[in-house]
Amino acid sequence: MVVHTPAQVLADLLSEDPTRPAITFYDDTPGPTQGERIELSRKVLDTWVAKAANALQEGLDVEPGSVVLLDLPVPHWRWIYWSLAVWSVGATLTLDRHEGADVLVTAEPDSPTAEDADEVIAVSLPALAREFAGDLRSGVMDEAKELPSYGDSFTAWDEPEPDEAALIHDGQRTAYESVVPATTWAPGCRVLVTAASPQAFLHHVLHAFAAGGSVVVVRGSEPNAGDDRMRSEGVDLTADG
Known part of the structure; x- marks a missing residue:
């Protein structure tokens, strides 16, 4: 059986047109990142995914059967490439903090959740960060500093079975064959994703990508498709919870 995995979705986007936008992100959150606008083409997204997947596979021995917990602000563009990286390796992405995880990817490496994790990747939210803004304990991977050293292309050492868990949320497991x-949605749709839960956010992003479309993500405010900014982005529809 041929399974349409997230990795295959990204490969399809690349083969269609690598130059088209995949993600447009606005940060309206008060603080140092307020006012950021980031746009990733399909090719640039693929590069981010490849580097993150190589860091997981080569640096931390993540493979099918491994569990990776993502603990990042929602919504955020970094959620997307880290999720796709976990799925590219064939591991299980968990959104449940109580779920036992082999690796934690987090913007808060000093949190109680991080203290309980065997392997931790510290993520810097600013787009141009070159290192994590703060002291990191020994053994924590500084994404901003270390990810650039990994390759721009990725080949998985092993593939997950169709019935293996791709996603865990609220104790529920979603297999690779159905994630x-x-x-x-219409082919090539431009989707404003406003979902506040990680599970809904990832679902809508995958839906847009599977339709050959792109997503607009805004953190820190509640835009709608009729806003001037969203009209300028060519938004076709809004996907909330």
């Missing part, structure tokens, strides 16, 4: 939504 990509059936597409009901």
Whole structure:
């Protein structure tokens, strides 16, 4: 059986047109990142995914059967490439903090969750960060500093079985064979994703990508498709919770 995995979705986007936008992100959150606008083409997204996947596979021995916990602000563009990286390796992405995880990817490496994790990757949220802003304990991977050293292309050492868990959320397991939504949106759609829960956010992003579309993500405010900024981005529809 051919399974339409998240990795295959990204490969399809690349083969269609690598130059088209994949993610447009606005940060309206008060603080040092306020006012950021970041746009990633499909090719640039693929590079981010490849580097993160190589860091997981080569640096931390993540493989099918491994569990990776993502603990990042929602919504955020870094959620997308880290999720796709976990799925590219064939591991299980968990959104449940109580779920036992082999690796934690977090913007808060000093949190109680991080203290309980065997392997921790510290993520800097500013787009141009070159190192994590703060002291990191020994053994914590500084994403901003270390990710650039990994390769721009990725080949998985092993593939997950179709019935293996791709996602865990609220104790529920979604297998690789069903984690990509059936597409009901128009091909090439431009989707404003406003979902506040990680599970809904990732679902809508995968849906848009599976439809050959792109996403607009805004952190720190509640835009709608009728806003001037969203009209300028060519938003076709809004996907919330």
